[in-house]
Amino acid sequence: xxxxxxxxxxxxxxxxxxxxxxxxxxxxxxxxxxxxxxxxxxxxxxxxxxxxxxxxxxxxxxxxxxxxxxxxxxxxxxxxxxxxxxxxxxxxxxxxxxxxxxxxxxxxxxxxxxxxxxxxxxxxxxxxxxxxxxxxxxxxxxxxxxxxxxxxxxxxxxxxxxxxxxxxxx
Numbered sequence: 001x002x003x004x005x006x007x008x009x010x011x012x013x014x015x016x017x018x019x020x021x022x023x024x025x026x027x028x029x030x031x032x033x034x035x036x037x038x039x040x041x042x043x044x045x046x047x048x049x050x051x052x053x054x055x056x057x058x059x060x061x062x063x064x065x066x067x068x069x070x071x072x073x074x075x076x077x078x079x080x081x082x083x084x085x086x087x088x089x090x091x092x093x094x095x096x097x098x099x100x101x102x103x104x105x106x107x108x109x110x111x112x113x114x115x116x117x118x119x120x121x122x123x124x125x126x127x128x129x130x131x132x133x134x135x136x137x138x139x140x141x142x143x144x145x146x147x148x149x150x151x152x153x154x155x156x157x158x159x160x161x162x163x164x165x166x167x168x169x170x
Contacts, residue, residue, distance in 0.1 A: 038168035052169035082130020
């Protein structure tokens with residue numbers, strides 16, 4: 001009987017490890033919302049687009065959520081409180097050719113992308129910071145709505161979809 005050479009032993013151990021790697025137990029499913037957040041975009045026509053986005057890193061922002069959804073977004077990064085959303089999926093203002101809030105330049109008329117957050121569980125809250133400064137937590141629902149600024153408070157919230165995280169991220 002001949003003993004295997006060190007090289008043959010190394011090859012056999014590598015092959016055994018590779019075959020066992022395929023036999024590892026499947027990971028347990030993540031808890032609801034773990035590492036994901038829901039995004040809903042409501043256009044002027046009332047149509048909604050939804051996306052369940054996997055969050056990268058431990059401190060994601062609203063900007064990363066929008067980018068993770070794959071929608072074309074135009075931002076104005078000059079705001080000290082976080083980037084402003086000028087356009088989503090072609091709707092909004094053509095920044096930098098026009099002002100980011102191009103539809104808010106006349107008195108009495110202002111339509112813009114408004115940003116709301118719903119923690120899980122919780123009520124809708126208007127985001128008072130720009131998209132790059134808004135923190136994202138797993139299990140939250142974030143909504144961007146093309147909103148006439150004359151609709152405030154409960155009028156604005158009434159326009160938001162009554163959708164929970166589990167409906168967007170089953």
